[in-house]
Amino acid sequence: MLLAEQPGIEVVGEVADGRAAVTAVERLRPDVVVMDLGMPEMNGVEATRAICRDFPGTQVLVLSMYSGEEYVRPAIRAGASGYLLKGSAFSKLLAAIAAVARGGAFFSPAIAKLVLVDSRRRETHPADALTNRECEILRLVVQGQSSNQIARDLGLSMKTVEGHRGRIMAKLDVHHLAGLVKYAVRAGLVSPDP
Known part of the structure; x- marks a missing residue:
């Protein structure tokens, strides 16, 4: 409800599971999907992977209560452009949506540190x-x-x-x-x- 009241944001759909999220993206072609990870039918990582693979014009922002690397890494590898922890200020959610909509990235500070460490670890040349x-x-x-x-x-x-x-x-x-x-x-x- 809060997002729908924001200027420049139009909420085009809400779904309850990952499979429905992929179907909704196919039908509605949103700029940004705010994705939970813990969902029935198809979890958020699988749904993110399918959306990023099949609909490259749609950016995925994960909004999750999970901050452990066992959740973050798979979501980022699946193609998520951002990862925000639930409980973050509403202004952070707005900033995250705006950033990923522009093709950028947005991570909660704890998540950003994990992404940076992973990047440094894997990007050895x-x-x-x-x-x-x-x-x-x-x-x-x-x-x-x-x-x-x-x-x-x-x-x-x-x-x-x-x-x-x-x-x-x-x-x-x-x-x-x-x-x-x-x-x-x-x-x-x-x-x-x-």
């Missing part, structure tokens, strides 16, 4: 294993410098530079120079410009 010297040599390779030029500029032997290049390629699982340059630029490890 093969390039994270590169040493500072290897990063420097990679940058010079991408800029088009030969091993001879790199050795001269850095005061290293040609053999040392070749060894670094070999380790860089092994760490990034790249097998030729063109692939190394392409990988480094595409992954944003270096800029192709000097």
Whole structure:
């Protein structure tokens, strides 16, 4: 009732289970679904997954009393753009709906910390294993410098530079120079410009 009274928000439907939520989204095509996790027929995670897969124009905001990672992680993996804890101020719910409607994300502070920790844990990149010297040599390779030029500029032997290049390629699982340059630029490890 409170949402229906807000300017700019139109409540187009209410359902009691996950399967009905998916059916309602198919029929009504809302911008945002406020999803509970504990529902009969199809739980909120399954419903979120189906909605995000089949109706990419609809954003899902989870509103739940559960803050444990065993609830949060599956909901985020299913495609939820936000996760708000029940009991949050109504103004937070409005802010969350607005954020996900714009294509952004919104998380309760406790949930945001969990998402951040997960992101840092999972988003390790093969390039994270590169040493500072290897990063420097990679940058010079991408800029088009030969091993001879790199050795001269850095005061290293040609053999040392070749060894670094070999380790860089092994760490990034790249097998030729063109692939190394392409990988480094595409992954944003270096800029192709000097």
